[in-house]
Amino acid sequence: MSFIYVTEQGAYIKKKGPRIQVIKDGEMLADRAVKEVQTLVLFGGVHPTTEAMLSILDNGGDVAMMTIDGHFKGKMVSAKGKNSILRVAQYSQFANERRREEMARRYVEAKIRNGMDVLLDYHYSNSNTYRLEDPVREQIEKICDIIHTQQMDLATIRGYEGTGARLYFQEFAKCLLHGRTFPGRKFHPSTDPVNALLSFGYSFVAREIEAILEACGLDPYIGFFHEVTYGRASLSLDLMEEFRHPLVDRLVLKLFNRKMLDDDDFETRGEVGQVYLKKESLKIFVRHYEEWCNSKNRTWTDDREMSWRMVMWKQAEKLRDCIQNEKEYSPFSWKTALVKEGGEEAEEKKMEESL
Numbered sequence: 001m002s003f004i005y006v007t008e009q010g011a012y013i014k015k016k017g018p019r020i021q022v023i024k025d026g027e028m029l030a031d032r033a034v035k036e037v038q039t040l041v042l043f044g045g046v047h048p049t050t051e052a053m054l055s056i057l058d059n060g061g062d063v064a065m066m067t068i069d070g071h072f073k074g075k076m077v078s079a080k081g082k083n084s085i086l087r088v089a090q091y092s093q094f095a096n097e098r099r100r101e102e103m104a105r106r107y108v109e110a111k112i113r114n115g116m117d118v119l120l121d122y123h124y125s126n127s128n129t130y131r132l133e134d135p136v137r138e139q140i141e142k143i144c145d146i147i148h149t150q151q152m153d154l155a156t157i158r159g160y161e162g163t164g165a166r167l168y169f170q171e172f173a174k175c176l177l178h179g180r181t182f183p184g185r186k187f188h189p190s191t192d193p194v195n196a197l198l199s200f201g202y203s204f205v206a207r208e209i210e211a212i213l214e215a216c217g218l219d220p221y222i223g224f225f226h227e228v229t230y231g232r233a234s235l236s237l238d239l240m241e242e243f244r245h246p247l248v249d250r251l252v253l254k255l256f257n258r259k260m261l262d263d264d265d266f267e268t269r270g271e272v273g274q275v276y277l278k279k280e281s282l283k284i285f286v287r288h289y290e291e292w293c294n295s296k297n298r299t300w301t302d303d304r305e306m307s308w309r310m311v312m313w314k315q316a317e318k319l320r321d322c323i324q325n326e327k328e329y330s331p332f333s334w335k336t337a338l339v340k341e342g343g344e345e346a347e348e349k350k351m352e353e354s355l
Contacts, residue, residue: 004022004030005286007046008022011046013042013048015055020033038211040063044067077214090222101151104238108157108225110242111245112140112161114246116168117335136167169184191274194252197277198249201247201249201251201289205240205247209240213233213236215316225241242315246334255288318330
């Protein structure tokens, strides 16, 4: 299953036989079998036919609408894949405060541990001057140990998550090369290129996970860690915590450190100073995001190395099984991936390639 991202303004999306085609000015931009399309993502002023959209929905896919700047506006979802029994189990466990706290602890611990392993990845790299100091590492490990061993309410979990995020991002800033600065995590608005690209990447992963959860029969709007509010896909955000740092943050560091994107690729708009990717630069990001998600990127699960996209599917399936059978949930661990690759020495060699 694949995603089709249509960013070329004025492009025409049609169905021809069993295939979806994207065309502009007579040029074929994409040509995929309908049955292979999981989500058609439309940016700005592009023109899908009704027949093309219905064929995707009939095959269990969905259609997402974004602004040209990458802000999610809405989507059409297939009627297939509904699982009432599974959703009743999900709602029942959501109503169980202890279960919510248990799930939240697992998401947050995985997020913080995966973040630390991203920092260690750069620490052991010969291509980057960053080094993770022992006192910071010990603080992060202490937070993880507390979350792992102590029962606590959601407010306390969120407090530890915030502390872990502050420690992580102050170190993340030191992984940037070429004198690029990072003022700490800022969003609504993102007023610098790094924060803008982080937010953009997170929105891509969140939308992708939302579609996967729908396909697995889960309700993406009823989560365990993130508060349930109108219009927020809370379960998608829950599951995304495992992927934020090793998937999105490493891609952002790669794009800036290799100068695939630079300040000239961004522009500031509006009174609040929100920074956006320029039109042509958006295409660069989409291309690299797709390559990154579809590649085997030191991502292991169940003793198999697979792409980030397949890992997201695998974790959604694990979550479904956890909810359906009231099992303990096992988040994705990037540390396991590092160990399977051969430890620190192997990481030094790998990072030469990844940076």
